[in-house]
Amino acid sequence: MNGVLDVALRLLVVFVVFLTFPLIVGQTEHKVMAHMQGRLGPMYAGGFHGWAQLIADGVKFAQKEDVVPNGADRRIFQLAPAVALLPYLLVLLAIPIGPGEGAVGQVLDAGVFFVLAVMAVGVLGSLMAGWASANKFSLLGGLRTAAQLLAYELPMLLAAASVAMAAGTVSLPGILDAFEWWWLPWQIVGAIVFFVAGLAELQRPPFDMPVADSEIIFGAYTEYTGLRFALFLLAEYAGIIVLCGLTTVLFLGGWHGPWGADGLGWVWTLLKTAILAFVVIWLRVTYPRLREDQLQKFSWTLLVPLSLAQIALTGIVKVVIQ
Amino acid sequence: MSLAAPTHGFLSPTGVEIAFLLVGLVTFGAALVSVTTRQLVHAALWLVVTLGGLAVEYLLLTAEFIAWVQVLIYVGSVVVLLLFGLMLTKAPIGRSPDADSGNRWAALTVAVAAAAALVWVVVDAFRATWIDLDGAAAGSTKVTGESLFQHWVLPFEALSVLLLAALVGAIVLSRKAKADAAGPEVPGARDGQAAAERAEGAR
Amino acid sequence: MAPIPGSGLAKGLAVTLRTMTKKTVTAQYPDVQPDLPPRTRGVIGLFEENCTVCMLCARECPDWCIYIDSHKETIPAAAPGGRDRSRNVLDRFAIDFSLCMYCGICIEVCPFDALFWSPEFEYAETDIRELTHERDKLREWMWTVPAPPALDAGAEEPKEIAAARKTAEKLAAAQAEPQGGDT
Structure with a gap:
């Protein structure tokens, strides 16, 4: 009975995190983006500086009609948002926020592989949406999504593999247990490659060609309305949380901090994740969208060689210190 | 592969075994649909279900590493590549009238022969060996890595x-x-x- | 010197970060009224006491959006034996703001300073016909006309003040001279 309660409690906590953190990131994005552009952002909803704007948005989305285009592949069209969203919920289960068994949803032996595998499944949702919408713009968006995924998953995997090599384990808490502060400069190239490739996989600006609104309307999500559209948006923000959390755990030492690591480790994790989320927003505001061919070139000619070099470096240092 | 638990019978299946069988049936059904459906993209998506089902089977056999790699490579990459290719064609939404080839019987023969060979090899290799699911995981990353790079x-x-x-x-x-x-x-x-x-x- | 690769990217990040720390320029309009300068082209107010129905504004208006009706009244002679005078009396003065293009020519041509710009701009209507505002409404807007901005420190003094001062000085001089001549 106690075990069941424990599992239920963990699932509940992860679910609550899954529902609230993306909203917090979304609200932060509204505000930070506005101030970076000399604006104020939402000010009305909820009274104090528009804190309830995203809740109001959610209510609006829920009220809207759920339209399925006439020529669409009905079932796949309706299934796609769930396929896009659920993997991120699963990934959150595996991310440890503090030391010990109590601070992670589920300890997995091959955590790195689990996380990357499940994140790659999420992109299937966009592909299904792009194909099933019976819309040329959606199809183009789906194509771009697929091309982008193929190009950027490789550097992401290689960068993660570098950390796994350094730690000698593929379990996420195991990597954190092995972490030392000098891993930071040692793995910095891998960290940057991982973060950038992750941004591309989430289709965040400046890598948002699959949804480029000035070219193909909204890519694979063009035909979506109401709650299903909101689910896609939620998936994007949940993806930001997952990416930032993963980068924190893999490269920035998770719960390790200069001081107060005992008992307050989860604060460090959350702080690092929040800073990274801010960086995601910051990059979005600052840089214009890359062109599709620039995107492919960037990955194959820069990120992949960089990540391979990082693996070589990791291997050399690993052998030397043994 | 740990050795057999001595008191094992077919008539008292454990929960894991029932789950294994059910998932296997679903996987088999999805595989059948993916080769018989006439909607090209649906076939690719049923393939996702099939491969995912296989991953679950690996998980039930405690081979966690293999399971996640299966998802990462096949669902995450191969099927995406497949869908990418399908989107470049003029695959219609709905049935493709010409999505059928004349040599379906040859294909069936090859498939059955391959399946028979695989089943025969597996049965011959393991006979009545039972995996001890309660002990240390036999398919953890460490174990898999050691056997892969030593033997x-x-x-x-x-x-x-x-x-x-x-x-x-x-x-x-x-x-x-x-x-x-x-x-x-x-x-x-x-x-x-x-x-x-x-x-x-x-x- | 060749720039360091990526320095442009860093510069971009610095710009956005610096902007974030600066004060925003957003106007919180319905909550905070905008602080508009005098003579903002919001609406045209009519100071009808000054209007002589000369019709210049209506004739100069490029949109023909000013409607003026009037009649003549005869004022009996003030002094016995004098001549009766006739005077124009304004019956209707209306501006159709759905036609007006806010060029301000009417205000420029008015010889008697009867038309003024007011910064008042919140007069939207749900029916386009209700945008034709009559003289009472135009007169009310006169109360929202702010005082004209002060002249620059080194500017020439206004004509009417200059004229008044000149007259006053002349008068003073005329009064002072005979006294000076006496002594």
């Missing part, structure tokens, strides 16, 4: 040479197409290259 290094390297050959072949093919076109890069050539590099990544 099975030679096949592993042979496979990697095979993949390298495929990679070089893909590059050669795409280069040739480029020289023939004698103009700016042919889109098809680029796809071939991407696929080749993908294959390397998968390795």
Whole structure:
């Protein structure tokens, strides 16, 4: 009975995190983006500086009609948002926020592989949406999504593999247990490659060609309305949380901090994740969208060689210190 | 593979065994649908279900590492590549009238023969061995890595040479197409290259 | 010197970060009224006491959006034996703001300073016909006309003040001279 309660409690906590953190990131994005552009952002909803704007948005989305285009592949069209969203919920289960068994949803032996595998499944949702919408713009968006995924998953995997090599384990808490502060400069190239490739996989600006609104309307999500559209948006923000959390755990030492690591480790994790989320927003505001061919070139000619070099470096240092 | 628990019978299945059977049935059904459906993209998506089902079976056999790699490589990459290819064709929404080839009987024969060979090999190799699911995981990353790089290094390297050959072949093919076109890069050539590099990544 | 690769990217990040720390320029309009300068082209107010129905504004208006009706009244002679005078009396003065293009020519041509710009701009209507505002409404807007901005420190003094001062000085001089002549 106690075990069941424990599992239920963990699932509940992860679910609550899954529902609230993306909203917090979304609200932060509204505000930070506005101030970076000399604006104020939402000010009305909820009274104090528009804190309830995203809740109001959610209510609006829920009220809207759920339209399925006439020529669409009905079932796949309706299934796609769930396929896009659920993997991120699963990934959150595996991310440890503090030391010990109590601070992670589920300890997995091959955590790195689990996380990357499940994140790659999420992109299937966009592909299904792009194909099933019976819309040329959606199809183009789906194509771009697929091309982008193929190009950027490789550097992401290689960068993660570098950390796994350094730690000698593929379990996420195991990597954190092995972490030392000098891993930071040692793995910095891998960290940057991982973060950038992750941004591309989430289709965040400046890598948002699959949804480029000035070219193909909204890519694979063009035909979506109401709650299903909101689910896609939620998936994007949940993806930001997952990416930032993963980068924190893999490269920035998770719960390790200069001081107060005992008992307050989860604060460090959350702080690092929040800073990274801010960086995601910051990059979005600052840089214009890359062109599709620039995107492919960037990955194959820069990120992949960089990540391979990082693996070589990791291997050399690993052998030397043994 | 730990040795058999002595008191095991077919008539008192455990929960894991029931789950294994049910997932196996679902996987088999999905595989059947994916080869018989006439909607091309649906076939690819049923393939996702099939491969995912296989991953669950691996998980039930405590081979966690293999399961996640299965999802990562097959669901995350191969099916995405497949869908990418399908989107480049004129696959209609709904049934494709011409999605049928004349040699379905030959295909069936080959499939049955391959399945029979595999089943025979597995049965011959393991006989009545039972996996002890309660003990230490027999398929953890550590165990898998040790057996792969201590007992099975030679096949592993042979496979990697095979993949390298495929990679070089893909590059050669795409280069040739480029020289023939004698103009700016042919889109098809680029796809071939991407696929080749993908294959390397998968390795 | 060749720039360091990526320095442009860093510069971009610095720009956005610096902007974030600066004060925003957003106007919180319905909550905070905008602080508009005098003579903002919001609406045209009519100071009808000054209007002589000369019709210049209506004739100069490029949109023909000013409607003026009037009649003549005869004012009996003020002094016995004098002549009766006739005077124009304004009956209707209306501006159709759905036609007006806020060029301000009417205000420029008015010889008697009867038309003024007011910064008042919140007069949207749900029906386009209700945008034709009559003289009472135009007169009310006169109360929202702010005082004209002060002149620059080194500017020439206004004509009417200059004229008044000149007259006053002349008068003073005329009064002072005979006294000076006496002594």
